[in-house]
Each structure stands twice: as C-alpha cells, then as structure tokens.
Amino acid sequence: MAITKSEALFKEAVQYIPGGVNSPVRAFGSIGSTPRFIKKADKALMWDEDDNEYIDFIGSWGPMILGHNHPLVLDAVLEYAKRGLSYGAATSIEVDMAKLVCSMVPSIDMVRMVNSGTEAVMSAVRVARGFTRRDKIIKFNGCYHGHSDALLVKAGSGVMTAGVPDSLGVPAGCTADTVTADYNSLESVQDCFDRYGEQIAAIIVEPVGANMGTVPPKPGFLQGLRDICDKYGSLLIFDEVITGFRMQADGAQGHFGVTPDLTTFGKIIGAGMPVGAYGGRREIMEMVSPVGAVYQAGTLSGNPVAMAAGIAQLTYLKEHPEVYTKLNKTADSFFSELQKIVDESGRGYQVNHICSLGSMFCTTQEVYDYETAKTSDTKAYADYCNYMQNHGIYLAPAQFEAMFISAAHTQEQLAQTLETARNYFKNN
Ligand code: PMP
Numbered sequence: 001m002a003i004t005k006s007e008a009l010f011k012e013a014v015q016y017i018p019g020g021v022n023s024p025v026r027a028f029g030s031i032g033s034t035p036r037f038i039k040k041a042d043k044a045l046m047w048d049e050d051d052n053e054y055i056d057f058i059g060s061w062g063p064m065i066l067g068h069n070h071p072l073v074l075d076a077v078l079e080y081a082k083r084g085l086s087y088g089a090a091t092s093i094e095v096d097m098a099k100l101v102c103s104m105v106p107s108i109d110m111v112r113m114v115n116s117g118t119e120a121v122m123s124a125v126r127v128a129r130g131f132t133r134r135d136k137i138i139k140f141n142g143c144y145h146g147h148s149d150a151l152l153v154k155a156g157s158g159v160m161t162a163g164v165p166d167s168l169g170v171p172a173g174c175t176a177d178t179v180t181a182d183y184n185s186l187e188s189v190q191d192c193f194d195r196y197g198e199q200i201a202a203i204i205v206e207p208v209g210a211n212m213g214t215v216p217p218k219p220g221f222l223q224g225l226r227d228i229c230d231k232y233g234s235l236l237i238f239d240e241v242i243t244g245f246r247m248q249a250d251g252a253q254g255h256f257g258v259t260p261d262l263t264t265f266g267k268i269i270g271a272g273m274p275v276g277a278y279g280g281r282r283e284i285m286e287m288v289s290p291v292g293a294v295y296q297a298g299t300l301s302g303n304p305v306a307m308a309a310g311i312a313q314l315t316y317l318k319e320h321p322e323v324y325t326k327l328n329k330t331a332d333s334f335f336s337e338l339q340k341i342v343d344e345s346g347r348g349y350q351v352n353h354i355c356s357l358g359s360m361f362c363t364t365q366e367v368y369d370y371e372t373a374k375t376s377d378t379k380a381y382a383d384y385c386n387y388m389q390n391h392g393i394y395l396a397p398a399q400f401e402a403m404f405i406s407a408a409h410t411q412e413q414l415a416q417t418l419e420t421a422r423n424y425f426k427n428n
Contacts, residue, residue, distance in 0.1 A: 067408020117266025
C-alpha cells in the first residue's frame with residue numbers, strides 16, 4: 001500500500017529531528033500511530049498534508065480558544081510584522097499587554113512576559129524562593145509545569161517523597177528541594193508542611209489538573225492550599241497555563257474565588273504565538289530584575305508581533321464575556337452527552353470536565369488524582385483515539401491530556417464528533 005505524505009514526512013523527519021517532532025506528545029507514539037503533518041487550519045478545522053480534514057480538539061494545546069485564524073488576531077499579526085519582527089527594546093505594546101493582563105486578573109499588579117509556559121513557571125518559582133528566602137517547593141503528582149529541572153518530578157509514592165528526577169540529565173540536586181503531594185489531598189499537603197514547615201517557599205498547583213487528563217479540584221482544595229500557605233508564610237502559585245483566560249476572563253482563580261500570590265500563563269496569552277507570562281502582587285514582582293535581586297531575562301520576551309496577537313485575543317475575550325458563557329454551556333452539553341454515550345456503551349468510563357476542558361478516562365474508577373488517573377486503560381484509549389482520528393476527529397493522542405473546545409466549534413461539528421464516538425462504541 002502506498003504510504004501517505006504524512007508517513008513519508010515522518011520518515012524523513014526522524015532523520016533530522018529527535019523522534020521526528022519538536023515536542024514529544026506530537027509523535028502519536030502513545031497510540032501506536034505516526035503524526036499527521038498539518039498544513040493549515042481555520043476556525044475549528046485542520047487539514048493534513050494528505051488533505052484529510054479534522055475537527056480539531058487540541059487547538060495548539062489550548063491557545064486557540066477563538067479558533068484558528070481569528071480575523072482580529074490575524075490582522076494584528078500582519079500589521080505588526082510589517083514593522084520589523086523584533087527590536088530587543090522597550091515598546092508601547094508591552095505596556096498595553098501588561099495593563100490588559102492586570103485589568104483582567106485582579107491578583108496581578110505587575111506582570112513579566114516570557115516565551116513559554118516552562119519559562120513562566122521556572123521564573124515564578126525563582127521569584128517565590130527569592131521573596132521568601134526559602135528553597136523548598138511543593139508540587140503535585142500528575143501536575144505538569146514545563147520541563148525545567150526542578151519541576152520534572154511527578155512520580156514518587158505520594159506524600160513527602162524527596163524529589164526523584166523524571167528525566168535523565170536532571171541532577172538529583174536540582175530536584176532535592178521539590179516535595180510532592182497528592183492532588184486533591186490537603187492531608188498530603190499538611191504532611192509536607194509537618195515535615196518541612198517554614199522551609200517551604202511555595203506550593204505550585206494547576207488549579208484544574210490538565211496534564212493527567214482533566215481533574216478538577218475538589219470543593220475546598222484550593223482554598224485549603226491558600227489557608228495553609230498563609231499559615232506558614234509560603235506563597236501560592238497558580239499555574240494557569242491551561243486555565244488562564246480559558247475558564248473565564250480571570251481564569252481558574254476567578255472561577256473558584258481563590259487568590260494566588262503568583263500566577264503563570266502560557267500559550268493562550270499569545271493566541272498561538274510563543275508567549276508565556278508570570279505576575280502577581282507588586283511587592284513580590286518588585287523582586288524581579290532590574291528592580292530586585294531575582295534575575296530573569298529574555299531577548300525575545302515581549303516580542304511585538306506576539307504581543308499584538310495576544311492583545312487582540314485577550315481584548316476580544318475581555319470585551320465579549322458572552323463568549324465564555326456560550327462556550328462553557330456548549331462544552332457542558334457536549335461532555336454530558338459524551339458521558340451518556342459512554343454510559344450507554346456499558347463500559348463505565350468516566351468523563352471529567354469543567355468549562356471547555358474535558359477528558360474521557362477509560363476506567364470505571366472516579367478520577368480525582370494521579371493514582372486514580374493511572375487506573376485508565378491506555379490501550380483502550382489509544383484504540384478510541386485512533387478510530388476518532390481516522391474518522392476526522394483530532395484528539396490528544398494520550399489519555400492524560402485534556403480535550404479543548406473552542407468558540408469556533410459549531411453545533412454540527414460537535415454533533416458529528418459525538419456521532420463518531422457513538423459509532424466507535426457501537427462497533428468496538
Ligand atoms: N504548565 C502547564 C500547566 C502546562 O500545561 C504546560 C504545557 N502544556 C506548561 C506549564 C509548559 O508550557 P510550555 O509547553 O509552553 O513550556
């Protein structure tokens with residue numbers, strides 16, 4: 001059988017790029033497949049090099065909340081690209097972006113732009129350590145915060161495991177101050193504080209777990225983290241790389257009514273351009289160089305074309321709160337319907353969702369943390385995902401990722417997706 005253009009490209013790519021991809025999850029190896037090479041996208045659709053059409057539920061892993069090619073974003077990019085791509089100098093558009101973010105997220109008095117979520121988190125952790133003059137941080141098993149050394153720790157059996165690096169090349173010393181706790185377990189967090197107390201600079205958390213599949217916080221969990229941080233003088237960092245500007249204009253912190261000291265953003269803040277940011281209370285952010293003694297820098301940070309894209313998207317979202325109301329309602333019905341389809345199939349799988357994020361876990365167990373997420377049958381998920389992809393529905397190729405719905409998905413596209421899922425369960 002003739003190979004497809006995507007297969008041919010992948011064969012070539014692996015010669016020149018490790019694994020043929022520039023980020024591991026794109027390899028589709030987890031579902032025993034090879035990547036479809038995408039050549040263009042518009043609204044909620046994408047097309048690969050073989051001209052197959054897909055309804056896209058990845059949305060560049062979150063940023064395309066308005067869909068691909070939103071005219072306002074596109075016009076802003078084209079306009080700014082004409083003025084020169086980068087100056088490495090201060091620009092008015094950076095001030096516009098900072099003011100916009102501060103106006104949308106009340107916990108943020110000052111914000112620093114960076115180039116990725118990884119950088120945002122790495123920098124926020126450094127600031128928290130500098131501000132508190134403490135070294136230890138608590139992260140949760142199953143939460144992903146980018147690939148910086150100190151945060152590449154997720155395993156370890158629960159409470160208080162001294163960090164064991166998840167990757168070769170990360171010296172044990174880099175993770176020695178990373179303490180892990182269980183998501184949704186305040187008890188495990190208290191255990192960490194009982195042991196390390198006032199050595200803990202910060203807790204970093206995804207306010208909605210989105211990297212072990214979608215795992216919403218239990219009622220009181222985030223407030224419990226706030227309280228424990230206040231008690232011990234530690235900072236609370238919300239990693240809103242996924243939830244920021246997605247759940248609502250002021251992100252998960254607005255949704256749950258819990259105020260962090262520092263917040264990290266990524267992707268969505270640049271509308272698909274390589275952007276991240278971190279921000280928080282003035283007295284904390286004034287620790288950052290050149291005002292303060294916490295060093296953090298970036299040649300391309302605040303890039304004008306990226307700022308233009310991000311400002312266009314964020315301004316639209318700020319001025320049209322009805323986008324969130326409609327999107328979240330649409331997503332609610334979509335995921336409830338998906339749960340119904342799964343229930344009718346008799347498999348007992350669990351669909352977790354909140355706002356426009358959701359995941360189907362191939363397990364009969366309620367999923368509320370990393371351990372319960374890991375009860376999923378990843379082979380069953382791979383089979384489902386392959387079927388969906390072969391029928392034009394582009395889903396994350398791993399069980400432990402979220403599905404992103406955008407404001408550009410039409411009712412017809414969502415209905416088609418559900419119909420495809422129904423057919424899968426009927427026939428498999
Ligand atoms: N934090 C969270 C919550 C994320 O989901 C991710 C990536 N998906 C990151 C940080 C890292 O962001 P980036 O890939 O832009 O470095």
